[in-house]
Amino acid sequence: MAIAIQQLHPGFVGEVSGIDLRQPLTKDEVVQLQSAIDRYAVLVFHDQDITDEQQLAFALNFGEREKARGGTVTKKEDYRLTTGLNDVSNLGKDGKPLPVDHRTHLFNLGNCLWHSDSSFPPIPAKYSILSARIINPKGGNTEFADMRAAYDALDEETKAEIENLICEHSLMYSRGSLGFLDYSEEEKRMFKPVLQRLVRTHPAHGRKSLYLSSHAGAVRGMSVPEGRLLLRDLTEHATQPQFVYVHRWRLHDLVMWDNRQTMHRVRRYDQAQPRDMRRATVAGTEPTVAQEAAE
Ligand code: OGA
Ligand code: MN
Secondary structure (H helix, E strand, O other): OOOEEEEOOOOOOEEEEOOOOOOOOOHHHHHHHHHHHHHHOEEEEOOOOOOHHHHHHHHHHHOOEOOOOOOOOOOHHHOOOOOOOEEOOOEOOOOOEOOOOOHHHHHHHHHHOOEOOOOOOOOOOOEEEEEEEEOOOOEOOEEEEEHHHHHHOOOHHHHHHHOOOEEEEOHHHHHHOOOOOOOOHHHHHHOOOEEEEOEEEOOOOOOEEEOOOOOEEEEOOOOHHHHHHHHHHHHHHHOOHHHEEEEOOOOOOEEEEEOOOEEEEEOOEOOOOOOEEEEEEEOOOOOOOOOOOOO
């Protein structure tokens, strides 16, 4: 089988065929997919009926598994998945949709806000690899925004203004903007804000991206309201339709994206019905700005 790629959006997103992700990849396949993810920023694979172990093995071709400090309010003993994948479903340990007032469910609703995965630890995530195991009958599309194209389209004055800005990112900002405001002392320590540059340069091709995320809640050197207004304006700019690809999930789709040059969000769906999505996350290799490592 030979890999073939069809571009799905004028600016980014490649639909990849001619590869079975359940099998170990050849060196040449890894090289081809690596250059494809650099270029397209989002890769879509269909008909990949994959196990958690195979999904993780696929991810490890592109770096190490992210073991970031707490990206969740769910206690380890309540995890549904114990395979090392992130559970992005609406399901509890019993395999049923979580009650609508369940804390884990309320927290997970934050995925409906535009974000970049794991921008809240000092070394943010590189790739996310999401597999659709159960499709929800209503809604649940995932949208991706090309943050390189969004950056390029800014006027020169704005580019100069934001070039060296540093933002504070925390899960408490994204969840807080939805009214999820109650955290234990332990969670507050775990979700302590970290610093990220607002403009980052991609190491493979050197294009600049807006590094935005709903986790960003303050800009260094600005008052909180002024910083948040700037972030809102930039997010509104970056998520205009011309920069966005909408993914309509089919069963066993697998989508891989580069968090360093895209944002994404899931749209609302029927919470009474299951939606089982599982994510392997590939760790980043360096912070975007020097800071003390989290304890
Ligand atoms: C994620 C995420 C969106 C979805 O896995 O990081 O935001 O469609 N998922 O479930
Ligand atoms: Mn996400």
